[in-house]
């Protein structure tokens with residue numbers, strides 16, 4: 314049975330007269346992976362700030378495991394881990410010393426927990442290194458390590474992979490996925506990289522502070538994009554004649570409902586086709602369809 318870890322209802326934030334987050338409803342299942350997508354300035358950090366109790370909402374309610382967040386701040390804060398966009402590590406100190414300092418901010422974090430977190434985040438070989446000598450991806454792992462020392466139930470990460478190369482991004486995602494299982498963590502993150510949303514169980518897309526879509530990446534792709542059949546042929550005119558199409562563009566791209574529809578078209582034009590590709594919609598197309606904007610990083 315699924316348990317709801319976090320619920321936000323009608324969450325809004327105004328700065329002066331400007332509403333930067335408007336009436337957001339969010340629900341996060343325990344143990345799930347949720348991604349919040351939006352362009353620069355869409356309101357992602359403000360939303361994370363409110364969900365983690367660091368930014369006071371102008372209106373709306375947040376519940377953690379049924380507790381009203383603002384009425385149980387110490388309890389809720391103990392449940393939450395946060396990885397900020399900007400690292401809070403001391404570059405002059407070693408990985409281990411940074412973790413010890415962070416652990417000292419909490420009551421009763423045993424030394425064994427520091428060792429455990431170092432292993433979980435694959436930092437064993439780097440534990441004596443100065444943080445300023447680490448690569449961007451390694452530093453991110455230390456950020457993540459410090460955020461889980463107190464064994465939070467839910468980990469929030471604000472753009473944890475921005476600026477990292479694709480391999481490092483994948484390694485961070487793999488590590489988070491591993492931690493989700495071993496630590497029984499719920500993960501909520503914002504990202505600029507739309508392909509990363511494919512890893513999430515649930516995706517929220519916000520634009521100008523408003524929720525514009527929510528669902529699994531697969532469901533969003535199915536709802537907001539078309540599958541395409543791309544065809545190359547010696548004579549596109551033959552294909553147009555058979556299919557009753559007037560245009561002759563190269564390469565020829567035919568929107569189709571699903572793979573079955575593509576097969577049926579291919580059957581009709583098979584003698585004229587040199588080669589073809591069948592393309593699924595992407596989260597990028599979902600984003601453009603919903604917002605009219607490209608996501609830039």
Ligand SMILES: Nc1ncnc2c1ncn2[C@@H]1O[C@H](COP(=O)(O)OP(=O)(O)OP(=O)(O)O)[C@@H](O)[C@H]1O
Nearest residue numbers: 328329333351352353354355356357358359360398
């Ligand atoms: N403390 C503040 N005072 C006034 N305006 C603010 C404050 N914090 C954020 N804003 C404004 O609120 C809007 C949303 O900002 P937010 O940082 O939440 O967006 P974001 O989606 O996280 O953007 P980015 O991807 O660039 O981090 C922006 O227009 C920003 O300028």
